[in-house]
Amino acid sequence: MKVPLTRPWTDAREHELVGAVIDSGWLTQGPRVTEFEHAIARRVGAGHAVAFTSCTTALHVALLLHGIGPGDEVVVPSYTWIATANVVRMVGATPVFADIDLATFNVTAATIEPRLSSRTRALMPVHQFGMPADMHPIMTLGRERGLTVIEDAACAIGSAYRSQPIGGLGNTTCFSFHPRKVLTTGEGGMLVTDDAELAARARVLINHGASVSDLHKHQAGTVEALLAEEFGEVGYNYRLTNLQAALGLAQLERLDDGLALRIARARRYNDCFAGHRWITPPTEPSYAQSNWQSYAVRISQESPVPRNRVTQRLLDAGVACRPAYMACHLQPVYRDSISINLPNTEAALAEVLILPLYSQMTDEEQDYVVATLNGAFA
Numbered sequence: 001m002k003v004p005l006t007r008p009w010t011d012a013r014e015h016e017l018v019g020a021v022i023d024s025g026w027l028t029q030g031p032r033v034t035e036f037e038h039a040i041a042r043r044v045g046a047g048h049a050v051a052f053t054s055c056t057t058a059l060h061v062a063l064l065l066h067g068i069g070p071g072d073e074v075v076v077p078s079y080t081w082i083a084t085a086n087v088v089r090m091v092g093a094t095p096v097f098a099d100i101d102l103a104t105f106n107v108t109a110a111t112i113e114p115r116l117s118s119r120t121r122a123l124m125p126v127h128q129f130g131m132p133a134d135m136h137p138i139m140t141l142g143r144e145r146g147l148t149v150i151e152d153a154a155c156a157i158g159s160a161y162r163s164q165p166i167g168g169l170g171n172t173t174c175f176s177f178h179p180r181k182v183l184t185t186g187e188g189g190m191l192v193t194d195d196a197e198l199a200a201r202a203r204v205l206i207n208h209g210a211s212v213s214d215l216h217k218h219q220a221g222t223v224e225a226l227l228a229e230e231f232g233e234v235g236y237n238y239r240l241t242n243l244q245a246a247l248g249l250a251q252l253e254r255l256d257d258g259l260a261l262r263i264a265r266a267r268r269y270n271d272c273f274a275g276h277r278w279i280t281p282p283t284e285p286s287y288a289q290s291n292w293q294s295y296a297v298r299i300s301q302e303s304p305v306p307r308n309r310v311t312q313r314l315l316d317a318g319v320a321c322r323p324a325y326m327a328c329h330l331q332p333v334y335r336d337s338i339s340i341n342l343p344n345t346e347a348a349l350a351e352v353l354i355l356p357l358y359s360q361m362t363d364e365e366q367d368y369v370v371a372t373l374n375g376a377f378a
């Protein structure tokens, strides 16, 4: 048997909606994108949503919108995808790495606080593996210190914090629709905020700095609208396409069904690993509802069969899995930060093993993963 780490969940509906866009002749940003933006804003309870080519480009623009630049520091976890730190560098600011809580793999107000300085301008918590960070204390810390909070919610579409969907807590929140996440458009992202002015400026920055969108020009149908276009600042081409938005709309229709299946799979794993001597299954704090973008267990460093050997045995048996994830501060590009002490981040690097989990996973596939993992300790 071969079990993949993940697999996008699609059927005839995706073909239907993407096919309709192809037939319409309007492939790039257009009405489907606007529809997708409105649907995501509604789903996450945010005032405004702006579609992007990726979460990385959305985070880049989020930092620009909040005026973060050279001389500023942004506190981020080290235990995250490299993009969280890279976007801070992209605007000329400095990422400052905070440690995580091992129970959630997320930064907390307590791990962020010692990393604050007079140059800190923003906090960028990550909802790692779809598990919400403990946001209320982080928002309070941000308010007390006058800091912007930008959520890297790349993994967290459909997750909730104290029954509130992720997307309405921070000043600005960015999602990813990469196929490794729960809802996919191939590549894609979304910036959400309650601030209408920020959203309007985001629309300018994703479209080369143009004051008027293509959609508006198309719909207005007047020479005045066509001539009104102005370029007041340097912008980017970070536009999602109609093709991708159609895929996203179909994916959004099945999001709740997909979440229910993922939650059931995660619970089933938890039951299988409860009380295991060497495996610590993930825990969901009372404030959190995860979308289970990833299911990450910890393999004890005391285990007679070390994590890496367990991983190899799973790979050899056809079970796709990933050890460790990554720590930005240990990557050559951030070597300036290599000497900082982040003990929980390093423990996560040594212990984490990400197991297969996806909506269409069968009992047989999951049983095979569990049996292979249990057998790997023999």
Ligand SMILES: *Cc1c(COP(=O)(O)O)cnc(C)c1O
Residues within 6 Å of the ligand: 053, 054, 055, 056, 057, 080, 081, 083, 084, 126, 152, 154, 155, 175, 176, 177, 178, 188, 189
């Ligand atoms: C996937 C991911 C990103 C990058 O998302 P893209 O859409 O691929 O740019 C950023 N941050 C985290 C935490 C991620 O998991």
